[in-house]
Amino acid sequence: MKRWGLMGLLALAACGPDDSSDKGAQSQVCPNIIAGSLSEPVETRHVRAPLTDDDGRQRVIIRYRNQGVMATARVHQVGGQVTATFRSTPAVAARMSLQEQRALLAEDPTVESIEQDQEWRALAPATAPIHPILASVARGATPREFTPGLRKVQAHEVWDVDGDGLPDPDRPTGAGVRLCVIDSGLDLEHPELRDAVVAGRDLLEDDDDPSDFSSGHGWGTGHGTHVAGIIAARPGHGGRGSPQLSDTGVMGVAPGVELIITRVLDIHGRTHMSFVLAAVEYCAEQGAKVISLSLGGGVPSKTTFEVFAAAHAQGILVVAASGNSNAQRVDYPASDPHVLAVGAVDSLDQRATFSSGGSQLALVAPGVDVLSTFPRGQGAFSTVDVRDTRPLSRSLLYAPIENKWGKLVDCGGGATLDSCKGSTCSGFVAYVRHGEVPTDMAMVNVMKQGARAVIFANSSWEGGVDILTMPRRGQWVPAVTITQAGGTVLHRMLGELARISMSPADYAYMSGTSMAAPYVSGVAALLFSARPSATPDQVKHALLSSAKDLGPSGHDEDFGHGLVQARGALEVLTQLP
Structure with missing residues (x-):
């Protein structure tokens, strides 16, 4: 999850004298210096930021009794605009004037409730100290594409038994498994990921192009590309990375998995709950077995509970980042009972300084100074x-x-x-x-x-x-x-x-529980690849019971059940009836 709390500061040229009396300082700032952040252009805000409703309307979730019969028509009758209709819960998302139109809907006996369409966010990259000795992928390392995080979660021990640095034939690599990344979109032409995507949807712009690039506005955050690379970077398909990386790049936890990409985050890393819930339903439609969520920040509601419960009932394991506030409670939706919450550890298996924990934390994974794919250049x-x-x-x-x-x-x-x-x-x-x-x-x-x-x-x-x-x-x-x-x-x-x-x-280092969650998502894909008939509960049991215990014996609030271990989880899964 992404923590964006950066100061928006506009600092234009300053040429006046400095009031400091320190003789070691220059007497005035340099002339003709323009420094600082600039506000987004109007056209960028309108096109790429879904939270800006210039007509004064607000976004709400309207829940209906009787399975939402005629819900859409009724919203239109009062002058609202339906933006999403959900299948797994009797609700619609809409834009409307809260004063007049909400009052009319509230009088409708078929309306159960009207709730705010919450703002959710990506909450990384987080500021995190890294250990210099263990931080880098060394040039000439063997195998070259294995990052420290991939080794730490034992992914290569599942599909590279002979140790030659490449996936072995007939070993589970995620092949045959669809994994849905709900995030900021993707650099669809990144060489490490170009062959991994099998379906995609942009929920913000309502089209089938989930790119993190917009013509005329440039690249988005790159967050989704980084997350996707942790999961699915292909062997031998490296992009530009010299001098620190060879031309083969890096490899993902599940290098054979099929990616479904859904774009819900705008260029500021923001979204609304309704976009995420619609994305979850789209992932289910497309046959996803795993959903990876590196976002959150809302609160649970009856609508969110029912959507995630429906995904679980359809055989999907949903994995989410725990949050970057260093709190002793995980963010929502990671705290949902049908979602697996993942926190972050550093290279020494210490809890990352930003990582949120608590009683609902399930697992931890690498989340500090993680090297992965990024929009090209x-x-x-x-x-x-x-x-x-x-x-x-x-x-x-x-x-x-x-x-x-x-x-x-x-x-x-x-x-x-x-x-x-x-x-x-x-x-x-x-x-x-x-x-x-x-x-x-x-x-x-x-x-x-x-x-x-x-x-x-x-x-x-x-x-x-x-x-x-x-x-x-x-x-x-x-x-x-x-x-x-x-x-x-x-x-x-x-x-x-x-x-x-x-x-x-074509790569970057990032830190955050956003980076930890896709490690667990990728390992889950390996387990489904090894045993396609497995249920989400069976995969979850294998992940939790095989985790490397890092804190006090058993589950604790800093590490959950421990560090996810792919080889150990596979061994547990194969022993289940």
């Missing part, structure tokens, strides 16, 4: 070089992909317009201790002082580096994050020439 791999010192680094998502160099200048926490001591308007590389102010605010402050690139050093966790995100639109400079240890070394090199190099990639 929109991801980036980075290198930081100061006097031949190259600390582990990660480029900021959605920041410019450029190469920059300059004197390394200490900008503290980037909290003020005089934070960069020894800055110059001719350009420099800002060294910023991350965490004192929001990332985008620190970026604006140092850019106004002349920074042409930014290095964020993690200052709050020993040995880690954060995955950070910039607002999607705006004027920014290239930026990376590094470990605290790397930051300590670079801090001794202030004044030296620093180089930041970035190469466009």
Whole structure:
């Protein structure tokens, strides 16, 4: 799930004097600097954001008695607009004026209730410290396409018994199983996923093109492409990923699974409950055995309960991310009794700092610094070089992909317009201790002082580096994050020439329970592939009873039943009657 809480800050050129009395700071910000995020163009909001109803109408769910007979006609009679009619529950989604039209419907004896069509969100990428030693997929690793997360959940032990790095014939790879990803859409031409998609639907625009790209508006978040790659990236079909990846790319947990792609998230990572419920019904229509949900944030209702119950009754296992708020309760719909809730762990099997837990948490899976597919050319791999010192680094998502160099200048926490001591308007590389102010605010402050690139050093966790995100639109400079240890070394090199190099990639690192849920979804697909007649309850039992116990013995609120284990789950499933 995706946590988007980034500050929307518009910072235009500022040329006035600086009030700081610190003689080490320049007396004024640099002229003609435009820095900060920009609001979405009007045309983009209208086309791609389903939550903006300029006519003043609001979105509601109308539940009817008697199986909703004539429900659609009655909504039209009072002037409302039906946007979805559900089959698994007697309800319709509609846009209507709450004052007049709702009052008329409320008087109708066939109406059971009128409820808000809740806003749900993708809640990743989350900020999470990663361990530098175990974080990267090493160049030349054997087999090359196996990521640390894939190994951690034992996926390769199910379909690569001979250890040659490729799926073995007649082993379960997800082949014959349809898995539905309900998310932001997909880069349908990504080489790792192009052959995986068998059906798709865009619920926002009501067409059969679930692309995460819109002509004239560019790419969406890339969230759905990242999720889909964790599940289904094909062997030997790599995209652009040098120098960190070979031309074979990465491999998904279930590299033979058939993907159904449903787009419900707009370019801001938002949606309405009705779109998700309609997507669940579409997935069922298309024969899905597994549904993967890396979104949520609503509250349960009778309508949502009935839709997820119907999916379970049709033989579908629904998997959802637990949430990124570090709460001791999982978000909805992960908390639904017919949904499997998945939290996130890091490379050392510790609970991710953002991962929500609680009594309803079922499993955990890798969710920190996860490498997966991303819209072509929109991801980036980075290198930081100061006097031949190259600390582990990660480029900021959605920041410019450029190469920059300059004197390394200490900008503290980037909290003020005089934070960069020894800055110059001719350009420099800002060294910023991350965490004192929001990332985008620190970026604006140092850019106004002349920074042409930014290095964020993690200052709050020993040995880690954060995955950070910039607002999607705006004027920014290239930026990376590094470990605290790397930051300590670079801090001794202030004044030296620093180089930041970035190469466009068809891949990206992301963190969040959004990344953990598809690992479990992929493992579930492997089990259905091995035993097509299995029920959702049988697959769930195999997943839970075979999980690697990470916390106190048995189920606990930090790890659920433990880390999902594909080989162990398959062994349990094959022993069931």
